[in-house]
Amino acid sequence: MGRLDDRVAIVTGSGRGIGRATALRLALDGAAVVINDLDSDVAEKVAAEIREAGGQALAGVGNCAHRREADHVAHMALKEFGKIDILVNNAGTTRDKIFHQMDEESLDVVMNANLRTTFNMTQAVIGHMRDTSKAEIAVNGEPNYHRKIVNTSSVVAFTGNPGQWNYTAAKGAVMSVTKTLARELGPFRINVNAVAPGFVETRLTAAHGSESHAESGLGIPEQARQAVKANIGLGYLGHPEDIANVTAFLVSADADYVSGVTIPVTGGQYGGMG
Numbered sequence: 001m002g003r004l005d006d007r008v009a010i011v012t013g014s015g016r017g018i019g020r021a022t023a024l025r026l027a028l029d030g031a032a033v034v035i036n037d038l039d040s041d042v043a044e045k046v047a048a049e050i051r052e053a054g055g056q057a058l059a060g061v062g063n064c065a066h067r068r069e070a071d072h073v074a075h076m077a078l079k080e081f082g083k084i085d086i087l088v089n090n091a092g093t094t095r096d097k098i099f100h101q102m103d104e105e106s107l108d109v110v111m112n113a114n115l116r117t118t119f120n121m122t123q124a125v126i127g128h129m130r131d132t133s134k135a136e137i138a139v140n141g142e143p144n145y146h147r148k149i150v151n152t153s154s155v156v157a158f159t160g161n162p163g164q165w166n167y168t169a170a171k172g173a174v175m176s177v178t179k180t181l182a183r184e185l186g187p188f189r190i191n192v193n194a195v196a197p198g199f200v201e202t203r204l205t206a207a208h209g210s211e212s213h214a215e216s217g218l219g220i221p222e223q224a225r226q227a228v229k230a231n232i233g234l235g236y237l238g239h240p241e242d243i244a245n246v247t248a249f250l251v252s253a254d255a256d257y258v259s260g261v262t263i264p265v266t267g268g269q270y271g272g273m274g
């Protein structure tokens, strides 16, 4: 028996990286998972991987920076699985530039990918989550179980980071809105928390000059990677599964009395990139 048996989850940006690891982990714990991503090929692949392992999954392709597409993903989840218990707002990206060269397009891209996706997807599911909780309270005096939202901030929301005015603005906001929503939704036993990953091996942190960097244009200079590593207490970069493990805890009943917090998952990092 899994700790998320009979739960339905949506994970945004789960075609790759941390989102993919999170979707696989939630499925392993028993949840039916909607794999949302901009890119259909990777979303379909993760969904197929879960189904082949005996789990339940559906690709919900769409750009959740657009409200209509976020609504469509929620609609697909309800149509296929009948309910939504868990939302992991993981989608995000970077567009690093030193502040005096930061342009409005880089600001908009990063705010949309990290913050607007979180706004849109949460709005798309919240009516259903609240109404279901309220109906259960009307019958039983309390909801049948806690529903869960996990947002994705970053260690840089705590530390700041040169070249990431846009990203730190978005990730700092994610941390703040997590507290606001935890207070609004507490009465419905909907817990809202965030994870703040440190430096995790994905395409966002791939070394400039690597194959991943050539393909996506994302990544950071090797020198910066090494500088960050020197600041990680445990002495190595994180893996997507390290973040997925903490999210899996937060969405489980084991964390029912945890709400409104952002958990740093950094290997003891005390500064630098995220």
Ligand SMILES: NC(=O)c1ccc[n+]([C@@H]2O[C@H](COP(=O)([O-])OP(=O)(O)OC[C@H]3O[C@@H](n4cnc5c(N)ncnc54)[C@H](O)[C@@H]3O)[C@@H](O)[C@H]2O)c1
Residues within 6 Å of the ligand: 012, 013, 014, 015, 016, 017, 018, 019, 036, 037, 038, 039, 042, 062, 063, 064, 065, 090, 091, 092, 093, 112, 113, 114, 117, 152, 153, 154, 155, 196, 197, 198, 199, 200, 201, 202, 203, 204, 205, 274
């Ligand atoms: N990798 C790190 O070191 C690190 C550190 C701190 C925070 N984070 C955060 O973790 C999250 C996942 O990052 P990652 O490193 O796995 O990145 P990634 O680029 O490997 O994966 C992100 C996925 O999100 C998808 N995506 C982006 N915008 C989207 C949108 N508007 N709608 C739907 N899907 C969208 C992408 O297509 C991609 O598949 C992000 O929010 C990121 O900011 C990462």
